[in-house]
Amino acid sequence: MPTAYCKTPIGIISITEEDGFITSIYALDEEHEVTPPETPLLxxxxxQLDEYFAGDRKVFDLPIKQQGSAFQQQVWDQLCKIGYGKTISYxxxxxxxxxxxxIRAIASANGKNHLLIVVPCHRVIGTDGSLTGFGAGIWRKKILLEHEARVMGVGQTTLDF
Incomplete structure (x- = not known):
């Protein structure tokens, strides 16, 4: 599977493509050589990630696919409905x-999301407003939420459907 590694404000990100879909986007805790993308999709x-971090992209337009149960797919679809710069609680x-x-099954499915930032599980916070449950590290969640709030020109906001 073609994989690219790029440098971002939250560290090196690994992006994997399979069968014409982006199948994973992970933040790495260890150093890794930045490699140029091998394919047009990568x-x-x-x-698009560069545009996101520059504050120029709020919605991603990539073919994505991740393996998971029907329930997990529903949870991940729900995550994609959380607007840029907004948060919701579990x-x-x-x-x-x-x-x-x-709530626990939903939180568990959020934690199995393999498409960091693009499927924005970082926008889900604790009921008390605390930053909880982020596999890439709470410090990264904080940076992503602060970045989105700064781009929106407001403090952190909650989502109301």
């Missing part, structure tokens, strides 16, 4: 999905 993914996410008792 080049597009890096370009409790709100479970209510939006008409599954208020499924």
């Amino acid at each position: 080049q597009l993914a890096i370009q 409790m709100q996410q479970s209510k939006f999905m008409n599954n208020p008792l499924g």
